[in-house]
Amino acid sequence: MKYAIIAIVAIVVIGGIVYYTMNNTTAPANNTTTVTPNPEPTPSPTPSATTPEPNPTPTPSPVTAVKTVQVNITASGFEPKDITINRGDSVKWVNQSEDEVWPASGVHPTHTSYPTTGGCIGSTFDACHGLKTGESFTFQFDIAGNWKYHDHLSASHFGSVTVQ
Numbered sequence: 001m002k003y004a005i006i007a008i009v010a011i012v013v014i015g016g017i018v019y020y021t022m023n024n025t026t027a028p029a030n031n032t033t034t035v036t037p038n039p040e041p042t043p044s045p046t047p048s049a050t051t052p053e054p055n056p057t058p059t060p061s062p063v064t065a066v067k068t069v070q071v072n073i074t075a076s077g078f079e080p081k082d083i084t085i086n087r088g089d090s091v092k093w094v095n096q097s098e099d100e101v102w103p104a105s106g107v108h109p110t111h112t113s114y115p116t117t118g119g120c121i122g123s124t125f126d127a128c129h130g131l132k133t134g135e136s137f138t139f140q141f142d143i144a145g146n147w148k149y150h151d152h153l154s155a156s157h158f159g160s161v162t163v164q
């Protein structure tokens, strides 16, 4: 009986020591705070190098300055009779004769050589009335070509405008 008590006490003591020891050895593991590694700093987004730079200065299309060429109308007809201009230029006919003159696109009498419509007879290239002395008529040529015209009141007077 005495030995049994000692044995029980010994078991309890040993068991207590074992338990204590296990608690001591496991406790630190349980108390171990998991250190989370610092997350890698996210690299700040860099502007894409492939984005093309917008062109700040639009390249102007080559445009030559438009001009107005004068053609005088005298008793002998149009002077100069044949002229060459650039597309977009204008021609100004000035009546310097004593008679009325009526510059208009060929061909008399339909006035349809210059390929626009809506004029008084055919093409819009038409003064549409006799110009009195000193009066003028100006027309802008937007279509390239060789355009013949005449005096609608004296159809024997011709001229031409070459638009390039």
Ligand SMILES: [Cu+2]
Pocket (backbone or CB within 6 Å): 104, 107, 108, 109, 110, 111, 150, 151, 152, 153
């Ligand atoms: Cu005519």
